[in-house]
Amino acid sequence: MVHLGVDLGGTGIKVGLVDDEGKLLGSLSVPTNLPRPAQAICEDIVKTAAQLLEQKKIGWEQVEDLGAGAPGTVNPDEGIVIHAVNLGWWDFPLREELTRLLPREIPVYVHNDANVAAAGEYLVGSAKGAASAVVLTIGTGIGSGIILNHRIESGHYYGGGEFGHMVIVQGGRPCNCGRKGCFEAYASATGLIRLTQEEMERSPESLMHSIAAKQGKVSGRTAFDAMRAGDEVGKRVVDLFLDYLACGIANIINALQPEMICIGGGISKEGDTLLKPLTEKVNRELYGGSQRPTTRLQICTLGNDAGMIGAAMLGRMQQAKD
Amino acid sequence: MVHLGVDLGGTGIKVGLVDDEGKLLGSLSVPTNLPRPAQAICEDIVKTAAQLLEQKKIGWEQVEDLGAGAPGTVNPDEGIVIHAVNLGWWDFPLREELTRLLPREIPVYVHNDANVAAAGEYLVGSAKGAASAVVLTIGTGIGSGIILNHRIESGHYYGGGEFGHMVIVQGGRPCNCGRKGCFEAYASATGLIRLTQEEMERSPESLMHSIAAKQGKVSGRTAFDAMRAGDEVGKRVVDLFLDYLACGIANIINALQPEMICIGGGISKEGDTLLKPLTEKVNRELYGGSQRPTTRLQICTLGNDAGMIGAAMLGRMQQAKD
Numbered sequence: 186m187v188h189l190g191v192d193l194g195g196t197g198i199k200v201g202l203v204d205d206e207g208k209l210l211g212s213l214s215v216p217t218n219l220p221r222p223a224q225a226i227c228e229d230i231v232k233t234a235a236q237l238l239e240q241k242k243i244g245w246e247q248v249e250d251l252g253a254g255a256p257g258t259v260n261p262d263e264g265i266v267i268h269a270v271n272l273g274w275w276d277f278p279l280r281e282e283l284t285r286l287l288p289r290e291i292p293v294y295v296h297n298d299a300n301v302a303a304a305g306e307y308l309v310g311s312a313k314g315a316a317s318a319v320v321l322t323i324g325t326g327i328g329s330g331i332i333l334n335h336r337i338e339s340g341h342y343y344g345g346g347e348f349g350h351m352v353i354v355q356g357g358r359p360c361n362c363g364r365k366g367c368f369e370a371y372a373s374a375t376g377l378i379r380l381t382q383e384e385m386e387r388s389p390e391s392l393m394h395s396i397a398a399k400q401g402k403v404s405g406r407t408a409f410d411a412m413r414a415g416d417e418v419g420k421r422v423v424d425l426f427l428d429y430l431a432c433g434i435a436n437i438i439n440a441l442q443p444e445m446i447c448i449g450g451g452i453s454k455e456g457d458t459l460l461k462p463l464t465e466k467v468n469r470e471l472y473g474g475s476q477r478p479t480t481r482l483q484i485c486t487l488g489n490d491a492g493m494i495g496a497a498m499l500g501r502m503q504q505a506k507d
Numbered sequence: 508m509v510h511l512g513v514d515l516g517g518t519g520i521k522v523g524l525v526d527d528e529g530k531l532l533g534s535l536s537v538p539t540n541l542p543r544p545a546q547a548i549c550e551d552i553v554k555t556a557a558q559l560l561e562q563k564k565i566g567w568e569q570v571e572d573l574g575a576g577a578p579g580t581v582n583p584d585e586g587i588v589i590h591a592v593n594l595g596w597w598d599f600p601l602r603e604e605l606t607r608l609l610p611r612e613i614p615v616y617v618h619n620d621a622n623v624a625a626a627g628e629y630l631v632g633s634a635k636g637a638a639s640a641v642v643l644t645i646g647t648g649i650g651s652g653i654i655l656n657h658r659i660e661s662g663h664y665y666g667g668g669e670f671g672h673m674v675i676v677q678g679g680r681p682c683n684c685g686r687k688g689c690f691e692a693y694a695s696a697t698g699l700i701r702l703t704q705e706e707m708e709r710s711p712e713s714l715m716h717s718i719a720a721k722q723g724k725v726s727g728r729t730a731f732d733a734m735r736a737g738d739e740v741g742k743r744v745v746d747l748f749l750d751y752l753a754c755g756i757a758n759i760i761n762a763l764q765p766e767m768i769c770i771g772g773g774i775s776k777e778g779d780t781l782l783k784p785l786t787e788k789v790n791r792e793l794y795g796g797s798q799r800p801t802t803r804l805q806i807c808t809l810g811n812d813a814g815m816i817g818a819a820m821l822g823r824m825q826q827a828k829d
Binding site: 258267268316317331333334336338339340341342343344345346347348350351352353354355357363364428429432435436437438439440441442443444470477478479480 | 589638639658661662663665666667669670673675676679685750751754759761762766799802
């Protein structure tokens with residue numbers, strides 16, 4: 186049997202076809218084309234899924250289930266998207282609507298997109314085999330998904346799992362969420378770009394100026410590239426950024442101590458350049474020191490496919506829970 | 508049947524007798540008398556339990572099980588105290604030792620003391636009936652226990668559940684754990700006393716001076732008492748303290764959004780004087796605002812008995828998990 190996984194975002198609708206082992210057999214994507222009615226988006230999801238199956242010469246009778254990750258607060262028990270700012274949805278019955286549109290009656294699962302991506306990494310990616318994991322996606326913001334004892338922990342009212350909005354600098358930088366000093370305001374790609382720009386203003390001699398000019402803009406890579414080219418200011422920016430990232434990660438370990446913390450998103454492409462100094466900084470911060478075994482840090486392995494794969498595996502996640 | 512619950516601390520060994528409903532039928536305590544061998548402490552635990560049973564005219568055959576909470580890192584699965592700084596214990600097989608000393612073979616459960624107190628509040632105290640809860644004990648430090656889906660979450664290597672050591676002010680006040688800016692360094696009774704002292708130095712006119720003189724020292728009550736007497740500086744101290752407390756609590760809600768967060772320890776005796784402004788501050792900090800239902804804050808109800816009661820109920824906690 187195969188499983189359909191939908192990664193629904195503000196920009197695109199990605200639909201993937203996944204086998205029982207979580208291997209992505211193929212995918213198709215169409216633009217979300219906002220603003221438009223939720224109904225039309227659901228129709229496009231099912232249409233795209235049908236096209237994908239046709240491409241792969243797989244009939245609907247071979248599809249075991251469909252899972253979908255949506256941005257925002259999702260009630261997976263009732264299959265409702267409680268609130269998705271980007272999509273303009275309030276209390277939209279996504280599961281019911283997809284079930285109605287599908288040509289065959291199959292189980293439909295829905296969840297928050299960060300949780301779905303975390304489920305993907307947990308079941309078949311970087312945290313495969315772990316008992317518990319927190320997956321952090323470092324992009325424009327910091328998304329996070331918590332999995333403990335094979336359950337996605339999204340909070341009693343489905344509003345938890347938001348480590349990006351944990352304050353680490355009380356009264357610090359304003360965050361989009363309304364708080365000041367959130368982890369995401371410092372340790373996201375946006376936070377890194379802000380740090381880079383601040384240091385560039387202070388240091389006209391830094392290599393970061395020519396690197397940014399060549400790249401056409403200041404990005405999350407600018408400081409890392411400058412560091413690799415031997416620039417001291419670039420090195421300082423990376424170091425400061427890693428301090429913030431390590432601070433938030435040590436907080437998560439002191440609180441939940443999952444077996445693994447997996448780091449994804451654009452910044453994670455730095456690989457060991459990120460992971461090695463980060464692990465050292467985290468270990469120095471840990472309660473009780475690092476003599477005892479503790480949480481292992483890893484780079485995510487599913488990349489942008491985590492959402493589709495995780496969504497397609499939501500049924501298996503549900504079975505493990507029961 | 509009845510259950511024995513042991514609250515083992517650096518100062519005292521408290522043994523309680525609890526019925527099936529979690530009602531404390533009686534208790535006895537003896538000094539821990541540190542430093543002395545772990546063996547001698549275990550003998551005192553069993554001796555005190557025997558005395559308590561005799562007092563209550565209850566035979567050992569009516570005792571269903573015994574639970575014990577110990578300060579430090581505890582592996583409840585193997586019944587081992589991995590590390591307890593106060594007691595000077597490293598890898599001490601507490602369950603095995605108690606089992607050996609007991610006159611009758613009954614199940615013995617051990618866990619970390621903050622987790623045990625949380626279990627007490629969760630099963631029969633302020634969080635009774637909730638699906639999930641975080642219990643914060645605001646004392647010299649901040650102890651915390653996390654219960655999700657009827658399981659105590661103490662981390663993959665039993666070193667989690669330490670929200671007190673979540674940094675909320677990066678690079679801030681040094682904490683005993685080695686980090687800087689921990690929640691506990693600001694929002695514990697010790698943190699409140701430090702804030703009080705700082706403001707007293709700046710404000711010789713504050714009522715807090717005469718209140719502290721009358722009480723013989725600056726305590727966690729000084730600022731609250733001054734505020735009640737109309738002192739503006741005292742009000743400011745309480746307000747600052749509540750800002751820090753609200754910051755850490757909002758972090759916990761954004762991360763885990765448990766059904767309830769219960770606040771215990773000395774400060775919790777302030778009751779609504781604490782709870783009302785704290786709840787307002789937390790709601791203002793919450794991701795997505797407070798229009799949606801979210802975590803309820805409560806004051807703990809078991810007081811100093813939470814440790815004994817929770818320890819006595821560990822067996823029931825274990826059964827709920829299986």
